[in-house]
Amino acid sequence: MSEQSSSGFTVFLDANVLVKPVTRTLIMASAKSSGYGVRWSAYVESEAVRNARLGQKSIVEVRGLSGDELSPSGINPDRFDGTSEKDRQVLADAESAGCLFLVTEDVDDFGLSDLDLVGVAAVNPDLFLSLCTTAEGYIEALTLMTSRFRNPEHTLDQLHSQLGKAHPLTVAKYQFLFSVEPIQSTHNQPRIMYRGTRCLVCLGTRSTITQGRCPDCTE
Secondary structure (H helix, E strand, O other): OOOOOOOOEEEEEOHHHHOOHHHHHHHHHHHHHHOEEEEOEHHHHHHHHHHOOOOOOOHHHHHHHHOOOOEOOOOOHHHOOOOOHHHHHHHHHHHHOOOOEEEOOOHHHOOHHHHHHHOOEEEOHHHHHHHHOOHHHHHHHHHHHHHHOOOOOOOHHHHHHHHOOOOHHHHHHOHHHOOOOOOOOOOOOOOOOEEOOEOOOOOOEOOOOEOOEOHHHOO
16 A cells, blocks of 8 residues: 555654554554655564563554555665664665655664665654644544543643653644643653655755755744
8 A cells, every 4th residue: 555645655663663652643643634644564563562561552453453554575675784784674664665754763773875775764753743743633643642541531731741751842843732831851852863865844855954854944
């Protein structure tokens, strides 16, 4: 199944994003209203399953509920000699899936020349969410998550505030929708949050991209 024509563009989730329930839900539940599709491969899914915490919802079940099939496996990963060995298959799979962006917590593990070779940019999930989701998509994602909380229940305001701990850029973008202050981030953002030559806003390729945006899209 190709998301490129039906959803504008496609993003590929690395295992370290797929294994985190809140982050993957934000990305997946925001996708339709925000104009992108989400894919991952058997290789990534197996890595995520291997690293999932006891008691987490099955990642295979998550995929089944979304109705998506695994993306095809990529070929010849060893050509990506500027990328860490463990992530070469991830990049090959992202290419095979026809993705423009690879959402990962380990952006610096992917070589710029390798990313350019296949026309993919690597981006941190918080930066991706802050630039690529719409307000409608964000509210839909929070609404879905609050519907799953039972003991205790959460309001949209409470969940938005709590998301500030791990997704400060995204929460700051949508702070205007809420009356509560976000909880301050509990960790430092990675030094490298984006690597590539494709703008997260206009999707065009440029030689100069700063934090995911080309000069024309920089505020």
